[in-house]
Amino acid sequence: MKHIVIDPRDRRVGRGFFIRELIVPNIGAFVLILIIRILEVGTAGDLIIYSLAAVLLWSGNIAAPMARLHDLGINGLWHIGVVGVVFYLTTIGLNSGPGEAAMRFADWSVGVLDGDDGPEASGRAAQLGGLFALCELVALALLPGQKGANSFGPDPREKV
Numbered sequence: 001m002k003h004i005v006i007d008p009r010d011r012r013v014g015r016g017f018f019i020r021e022l023i024v025p026n027i028g029a030f031v032l033i034l035i036i037r038i039l040e041v042g043t044a045g046d047l048i049i050y051s052l053a054a055v056l057l058w059s060g061n062i063a064a065p066m067a068r069l070h071d072l073g074i075n076g077l078w079h080i081g082v083v084g085v086v087f088y089l090t091t092i093g094l095n096s097g098p099g100e101a102a103m104r105f106a107d108w109s110v111g112v113l114d115g116d117d118g119p120e121a122s123g124r125a126a127q128l129g130g131l132f133a134l135c136e137l138v139a140l141a142l143l144p145g146q147k148g149a150n151s152f153g154p155d156p157r158e159k160v
Contacts, residue, residue, distance in 0.1 A: 006059055008066035008076050012145065014156045018068040019141055025060030029053040065136070070152035071145035082136050089129030 013021065032053040036046055062083070066076030092104045148155050 006055070006063055008063045008070065010070075010153050011067045012071040012150070012153045012156045013064065013067040014071065014145060015068075015141055015143075017156065018064055021064040022060050022137070022141075025056035025064075029056040029060070032056070065140055068140045068145075070150075071156060072140075072143060073146045073150045073152070079136075082132070086129045086133045089132065090126045093125035094128075 029052075032049050035041075036049050039045075041049070062079070065079045069076045069079055088101075091108050092101050095101050095104065145155070145157075148158075
């Protein structure tokens, strides 16, 4: 995590770097959350550890995929769209219309604020959301980036 991706703007990362920056921050966040669960460090300690975990999760799940899309010559905001679709499928689920979706989102929001997980999406919708996310991550890990500089910066494979 020597060069952790916090700000993906005008940044390109190669496949190997992406894989490391996806896996290591998530493991780090998992360990930090385990520490909170095991140790009773108090509210201030919890806040510090959760903040560190949030930075690691941001880096691994938002910033690194956006920077990887930049290497492919694609605007990183497409990843936010993918996150939105995955969130919708795994949290709200497939439903009959916008009214039901709004009610399920409200139930989910209240559940999160109350410390509950909220309503579960249907199994099929959650599986579809997970498959959608997996396809994006596999594509980002396997597709070679553009050769040479593009509008998002220099080729990360070129030695500076």
